[in-house]
Amino acid sequence: MPLSRTRWTVAGLAVVIIGVASVLVARRGPARVAVDVGAVTRQARFRSTVTASGEIVATRFADIGSDVMGKIVKLPVAEGDKVKAGQLLARIDPVQTQSDASSAAALVGALEADERGAGEQIRSATSELAAAEARARDADQQLARKRELNEQQLLPTSEYQTALAAADAARAQVSSARTAIDRARQAADAAARRVAQAKAQRTRADDMFAKTSVMSPIDGIVSRLRVREGEMVVVGIQNQPGTTLMTISDLGAINAEVKVAEADVLRLTVGQPTIVTLEALPGKKFPGKVVEIGASALPVTGTGAAAREFKVTVRLDNPDAGLRPGLTCDAEIVTSERENVLTVPLQSVVLRAGATGAADRTGVFVVGEGAGQARFTPVTSGVIGGLDIEINGVAEGTRLVVGPYQVLRDLKDGALITTAPKGR
Numbered sequence: 062m063p064l065s066r067t068r069w070t071v072a073g074l075a076v077v078i079i080g081v082a083s084v085l086v087a088r089r090g091p092a093r094v095a096v097d098v099g100a101v102t103r104q105a106r107f108r109s110t111v112t113a114s115g116e117i118v119a120t121r122f123a124d125i126g127s128d129v130m131g132k133i134v135k136l137p138v139a140e141g142d143k144v145k146a147g148q149l150l151a152r153i154d155p156v157q158t159q160s161d162a163s164s165a166a167a168l169v170g171a172l173e174a175d176e177r178g179a180g181e182q183i184r185s186a187t188s189e190l191a192a193a194e195a196r197a198r199d200a201d202q203q204l205a206r207k208r209e210l211n212e213q214q215l216l217p218t219s220e221y222q223t224a225l226a227a228a229d230a231a232r233a234q235v236s237s238a239r240t241a242i243d244r245a246r247q248a249a250d251a252a253a254r255r256v257a258q259a260k261a262q263r264t265r266a267d268d269m270f271a272k273t274s275v276m277s278p279i280d281g282i283v284s285r286l287r288v289r290e291g292e293m294v295v296v297g298i299q300n301q302p303g304t305t306l307m308t309i310s311d312l313g314a315i316n317a318e319v320k321v322a323e324a325d326v327l328r329l330t331v332g333q334p335t336i337v338t339l340e341a342l343p344g345k346k347f348p349g350k351v352v353e354i355g356a357s358a359l360p361v362t363g364t365g366a367a368a369r370e371f372k373v374t375v376r377l378d379n380p381d382a383g384l385r386p387g388l389t390c391d392a393e394i395v396t397s398e399r400e401n402v403l404t405v406p407l408q409s410v411v412l413r414a415g416a417t418g419a420a421d422r423t424g425v426f427v428v429g430e431g432a433g434q435a436r437f438t439p440v441t442s443g444v445i446g447g448l449d450i451e452i453n454g455v456a457e458g459t460r461l462v463v464g465p466y467q468v469l470r471d472l473k474d475g476a477l478i479t480t481a482p483k484g485r
Contacts, residue, residue, distance in 0.1 A: 094472070096435070098428055098480040099463035101403050101455050109397040109444040111328060113373065115319030117339070117388040119310035120376070123279055126303050127294045128272045129153045133306075140286040144277045144309060151306055153294055155273040162270040165263035172256045179249035186245045190238035197231035204228040277309055284310040284386050308386075315380035317349065319392045320359065320370040328396045329354055335375045335394045342381065349377040351394060397444045404449040409463040410442055413474075425455065426462040426472055428480060435462050437474040 135152035138144060207224040210216035285308040288294070297303030317337045321329065329351060337347040353374035361369065375392055377384075405425060412421045423442055426435040438461075443451030455461070462469060462478065 093433065093477045093479040094435075094468055096462045096468055096472075096478045096480060097464040098460055099406060099409065101405055101452070101457050101459045101461065103457050104402055104404050104449075105400060107399045107402045107404060107444070107446050107449070107451060108395050109328075109446045111321060111325040111394045111396055113319035113321045113325075113392050113394070115317055115390060115392065117384055117386055117390055118316050118318050119281070119284070119312055119386050120314035120316050121279060121311040122281070122284070122386070123277075123309045125150060125275060125277075125306045125309060126297070127151075127153055127275060127306060128296060129158060129269055129294070130296050131155075131157070131273070131294060133288060133290050133292050133294060136288070136290040138283050138286070138307070140283050140307075142283045144281060144283060146277055146280050148277045149274055150277050150283075150309075151275040151288075153273040153275070155270060158266065158270040158273055162263070162266040165259065165266040169256065169259040169263050172252065172259050176249065176252035176256050179245065179252040182245040183242065183249055186238060186242040190235065190242055193231065193234040193238040197228070197235050200224070200228040200231035275306065279309055279311055281309045281311040284308050310386050312380075312384070312386075315377045315384050316352070317347075317375040317377060317390050317392055319373050319375065319390070321373045321394075323358065323369040323371065326354065326371045326373070329373060329394060333394055333396060335392050337375060337377060337390050337392050339384075339388055339390045341388050342383075345381070347377045347380065349375045352376045399444060399451060402443065402451045403453065403455070403457055404446075405452055405461065406463045407445060407448050407450045408466050408469065409461055410440070410450055410452065411469055411472075413437055425452070426469070426474075427455065428460040428462060428478070433478055433480065435472055435474070435476050435478050 131154040133151055134154050135149075138148075138150055144150065204224045204227070207216055207221045211218060211221040286306075287308075288304065288306050294304045294306070317335075331351050331354065333351045335349045335351060337349055339345070339347075351373060353372075355372040358369035358371055373392075373394075375394070409425050410423060411425070412423055415422050422439045424437050424439040427438045428434075429436050438455055440452045440454035443453070445451075460480075462472065
């Protein structure tokens with residue numbers, strides 16, 4: 062009996078505790094959401110920028126290769142040397158190409174002699190034709206006289222027949238002489254063609270011999286030297302690249318080539334101002350402008366999926382004399398610049414569903430006075446700069462919810478909040 066009374070006592074106390082807790086919860090009301098609070102600020106100058114990384118390159122440069130295979134027998138330049146256009150950079154062993162050039166020149170001389178001989182044959186055949194024509198005229202005259210005498214029966218028929226045969230023979234000699242001239246002219250034409258072919262071969266041989274001396278195509282410096290004297294040089298064939306001897310760079314004008322993400326490249330235009338910084342020169346900024354934007358994405362390296370990037374070229378206005386191709390750099394490209402605009406943190410601008418059938422609305426959650434409520438207020442957004450965004454639709458200094466992002470994602474209009482000012 063005492064044990065039963067104890068159980069009833071515990072049960073009664075539990076009911077009382079539950080009732081008191083229910084009353085307290087009912088008085089406190091719905092739970093409040095903890096948020097970060099900021100304010101709408103005015104910026105005298107607001108910039109939207111795109112950042113990218115890349116490297117310093119010369120505006121003009123040339124990778125020097127060779128059109129001749131062989132051993133390097135002379136290398137008179139070193140990396141870092143200044144060179145002029147037309148200056149000797151390297152010499153490839155010239156023995157074989159020089160021999161080919163001499164052989165081609167000798168062949169041209171021999172064929173030119175044949176051509177001259179063919180010309181003499183034409184002149185000789187022409188003289189023979191003139192003599193044959195003279196004999197033919199004389200034979201025709203003799204035949205005409207003997208024909209008259211034969212018709213007057215003053216000349217035997219046999220003599221007339223002999224004169225007729227002599228005239229026919231003279232005309233045959235003329236025809237043979239003309240044929241000989243045609244043959245001589247054909248031989249001369251063939252000789253001329255062989256001479257032209259040999260001269261083309263000599264030109265090629267001379268060109269190959271000349272290319273054993275590798276000359277600089279531009280003024281600049283030897284920015285990279287990849288070979289040494291005595292090494293073999295090979296010529297590129299099909300998909301097999303040839304030997305690159307060195308790189309000549311004109312450092313009179315310097316570019317920065319950077320890779321811009323596909324999400325940002327459509328915001329860029331030629332001429333936009335840019336600030337370039339280098340890790341090698343901390344604290345120094347180089348102004349420049351965009352001069353070229355890649356029309357297609359750069360090849361993706363590796364097998365994994367990656368965001369596409371585009372090459373963008375920035376021309377530095379006043380490059381430092383110490384800049385060298387290959388230095389890494391960062392570029393900040395100004396895509397838009399506004400003055401005296403209202404801005405808020407980028408993550409504070411959210412999308413909420415509109416009325417039935419209407420488009421989604423862009424807005425911010427304004428912190429109400431007194432009750433501590435978040436009120437959704439539509440705004441129009443502008444350019445994005447860093448972690449801020451330009452807006453219109455709320456006054457300067459207006460307090461609004463700026464985070465956390467997980468809260469803003471699901472926050473409802475009129476939600477009760479507890480605020481904690483967020484330093485910005």
